[in-house]
Amino acid sequence: MTAEDPQPESGSPAASGPRPRSTAPVVVVMGVSGSGKSTVGGLLAERLGVPYAEADDFHPPANIAKMSAGHPLDDADRAPWLNSIAEWIARHNGDGGVVTCSALKRRYRDRLREAAPGLFFLHLDGSAELIAARLQARMEHFMPPELLRSQLDALEPLEPDEAGAVIPIDGGPRETTDRALAALPR
Ligand SMILES: Nc1ncnc2c1ncn2[C@@H]1O[C@H](COP(=O)(O)OP(=O)(O)OP(=O)(O)O)[C@@H](O)[C@H]1O
Ligand SMILES: O=C(O)[C@H](O)[C@@H](O)[C@H](O)[C@H](O)CO
Numbered sequence: 001m002t003a004e005d006p007q008p009e010s011g012s013p014a015a016s017g018p019r020p021r022s023t024a025p026v027v028v029v030m031g032v033s034g035s036g037k038s039t040v041g042g043l044l045a046e047r048l049g050v051p052y053a054e055a056d057d058f059h060p061p062a063n064i065a066k067m068s069a070g071h072p073l074d075d076a077d078r079a080p081w082l083n084s085i086a087e088w089i090a091r092h093n094g095d096g097g098v099v100t101c102s103a104l105k106r107r108y109r110d111r112l113r114e115a116a117p118g119l120f121f122l123h124l125d126g127s128a129e130l131i132a133a134r135l136q137a138r139m140e141h142f143m144p145p146e147l148l149r150s151q152l153d154a155l156e157p158l159e160p161d162e163a164g165a166v167i168p169i170d171g172g173p174r175e176t177t178d179r180a181l182a183a184l185p186r
Contacts, residue, residue, distance in 0.1 A: 026089050026096060026116050027184065030103035031124035032151035033143050034135035036169050036176060037100035040124060043177040045098035055101040058084040068142040072150035075105075082108055086115040093118075104154040109162060121164030122180050128152055130170065 027048075029041040038054055045052030056064075059081050063073055073081075085101050092099075093116040103109050103121065113119050128148065135145035158164045165183035169176050 025118040025120050025185070026092050027098045028089075028103055028109075028112060028119060028121045029098060029100045029124060029180070030109075030121050030164075031169075032102060032104065032131060032155055033148060034131045034138065034145070035124040035126060036134070036173065037102070037124060039173045040122075040167075040169075040176050040180060041098050041100040043173060044122075044180050047177065047181060048096065048098065050096040050098055051092055052097065053085075053088050053099040055081075055085060055099065058088070064142055067144070067147065070144050070146060072147055072154070078108065082111045086112050089119065090115040102151065104151065104156065106156045106159060106162075109158075118163065120185060121158055121162060122183060123158055123164060123166045124169050124176070125166045126169040 029037045031037055063077050132148055135148055167179050
C-alpha cells in the first residue's frame with residue numbers, strides 16, 4: 001500500500017482485503033448468465049465505494065421479452081443495450097464505477113472501450129456444470145437456465161491485449177469478490 005492509498009477503516013469490509021485506489025478505472029464484471037456478475041459486482045462496488053449499475057437495467061423491454069421467451073439475443077438486439085452501457089461508463093470514467101455486462105464477444109468489449117479506453121474487465125469464469133447448477137437454484141429471474149448453452153457458445157474469452165483478469169468462481173461470493181479486488185490494477 002502506498003502513502004496515497006486511503007486506509008481502510010478498522011471493522012469495515014475493506015479492512016480484510018487489499019483496497020484499490022479510489023481513482024480505479026471503471027470495471028466491467030463480465031461472464032455468462034449465472035456466473036455471478038450481479039452478486040459479485042454489487043459486493044465489489046460496495047468494497048470500492050463506487051457507483052454500481054446492472055446490465056439488465058439497460059435492456060430495451062423487447063430484449064427482456066425475447067430472453068424470457070427462451071430465445072438468445074443476437075448482435076442487433078445487443079447493439080442499443082451496449083450503447084446505453086457505454087454511456088454509463090463514459091459518465092463514470094475518471095471517478096470509477098462497477099457495471100455488470102455479459103460482454104461475451106470481443107467486439108462488444110471493443111464497443112464499451114470506446115467509452116473509456118482504460119476499461120478493465122473481470123471475467124467471472126467457472127465450469128458449465130457449476131454455473132448450470134447455480135442457475136437452476138436461482139429463483140425469480142427472467143433468464144431461463146436453458147439459455148446458458150447459447151451464452152457459452154457466444155463467449156469469446158479476454159484476449160492478451162485486453163485489460164482485464166479471469167476470476168475463478170468456485171468459491172463463495174465473498175471469496176470471489178476478494179479475488180476480484182486483488183486482480184484490479186492499482
Ligand atoms: N460465488 C458464488 N457462490 C455461490 N453462489 C453464487 C455465487 N455467485 C453467485 N451465486 C448465485 O448464483 C446465482 C447466479 O448469480 P447472479 O445472478 O449474480 O449471476 P449473473 O451473472 O448476474 O446472472 P445474469 O447474467 O443471468 O443476471 C444466484 O442465485 C447467486 O445467488
Ligand atoms: O448478452 C446477453 O445475452 C445478455 O446480456 C444476457 O447475458 C442477459 O442479460 C443476462 O445474462 C440475464 O441476466
